[in-house]
Amino acid sequence: MAIGGLDIGTTGCKITVYDEDGKFRFQSYREYQASRSLGRHELAPDDVWGAVCGLLAEAARAVPDIRVIGVTSFGESFVLLDEQDRPLLPAPLYTDPRGASECQALIDRLGAETIAALTGVNPHPMYSLPKLKWIKNHRAAAYRRARRVMLFQDYLVYLLTGRAQIDYSLATRTMAFDIRELRWNERLLEAAGIDRSLLSQPVPSGTAAGVVRESLAAALHLRRDTLIVSCCHDQVAAAVGAGVFEPGMAIDGTGTVECITPVLESIPRSAGIRQGSYAIVPHAVAGKYVCYAFTFTGGVLLKWYRDQFARYETMLAKERGQNVYAFLDGRIGEGPTGILVLPHFAGAATPYMDPGSKGAIVGLTLEHSAADLYKALMEGVTYEMLLNIERLRQAGIDIRMLRATGGGAGSKVWLQMKADILNLPIGALDTGEAGAVGSVMLSGVAAGIFPDLESAARLLVLEKAVYHPDPRQHQAYQTLYARYRELYAAVRPLV
Secondary structure, three states, X not given: OEEEEEEEOOOEEEEEEEEOOOOEEEEEEEEOOOEEEOOEEEEOHHHHHHHHHHHHHHHHHHOOOXXXXXXXXXXXXXXXXXXXXXXXXXXXXXXXXXXXHHHHHHHHHHOHHHHHHHHOOOXXXXXXXXXXXXXXXXXXXXXXXXXXXXXXXXXXXXXXXXXXXXXXXHHHOOXXXXXXXXEEOHHHHHHHOOOHHHOOEEEOOOEEEEEOOHHHHHHHOOOOOOEEEEEEEHXXXXXXXXXXXXXXEEEEEEOOOEEEEEEEOOOOOOHHHHHOOOEEEEOOOOOOEEEEEEEOOOHHHHHHHHHXXXXXXXXXXXXXXXXXXXXXXXXXXXXXXXXXXXXXXXXXXXXXXXXXXOXXXXXXXXXXXXXXXXXXXXXXXXXXXXXXXXXXXXXXXXXXXXXXXOHHHHOHHHHHHHHHHHOOOEEEEOOOOHHHHHHHHHHHHHOOOOOOHHHHHHHHOOEEEEEOOOXXXXXXXXXXXXXXXXXHHHHHHHO
């Protein structure tokens, strides 16, 4: 019996399949392109659905005994469906600048502290509610035709099963969900003028939605009794898939964004949490929570470098049958580059939450190489995460170890650099795709294949290496980090 974990990201989706004994069976990935132009950052829902259908059919042909598939996804972005379940508009991404005035109107009406206390998130235009309010104000005809508003997890689960449900962790990313009552907050929805009936039913992470629609089962070569499960927000899924269940532990996920997710026993009371815009999100483990510290540009910054400056290297790597990022890693020298990169190429996330901030590269000389610039992008992202770890410590959240996941976890160079800069041990998992593994674990529990998440973790969460800080390198990086801490304040007035 096999279990599939479907992980939906902003630049592509992947499926990972394991059997009930924890043996890896299959994995595949399909990429799609977001549109970023004219002040709009959008993703076409049909492109995502097409990629998902292709993945499911491919997986079903490769592993015919798949019995359950869990769905996890990135947050914030939503799809408006008409009465025929067709998308009415492209889905705005979290980096899309629209919704700023609508967010401010909600703050003016309810107060930022009240919104944060209710929802666990500091009010910001990145979340679904302000952008949905923007659509109601500026795309009124489309809004009037909408019969459902869904984030990508519940959108795909709905298309697959016909059931409209969203798990608690993903619902939190809307800025309309009460993290204590675990339900939609009517006060917020009323203030935004959004009809509650448009939204899916909130359910605990890892709740089965039902079997796949009969017509789709045939088209996708799936068994007619294949169970579909609503798992969780991708960062929570990564925490589950890395076995991060206890305080002091955190997952370092490097996908499109870079996100460090520590585990909390309860909702913290520190004012520093709200001041740093650190979201508090229900964990998949009932009664526990996680906290998000992140930058919008993690792995996507290296993808930007690859696409804009490394076309020749990409061609060479392809000719040699080598991963282009591994090829680029091989050209990196020892020690800090001396270059400071402010990684705000899509605005600033925590602790600033400043959509107007821009990226900056400071300290270049004629002695620097293209490889130095590539490495400096990694350094800049890691400096930004150290800044966040320091803020979390000040708020009473201490991180003692990290487990790395996501595409960036495949880079030994970056993992050692992170250990050196952050001065923390970093465990590399046997699989870099902890989000998909977390979906497998949650789905296996929902289907009764595993008795609980801890049992699933013993089978599926395997640590292959631990990267320890090098004291000499840490000291060298500390000198540069002291300058980095001043970079945002120095650059922001200029952009």
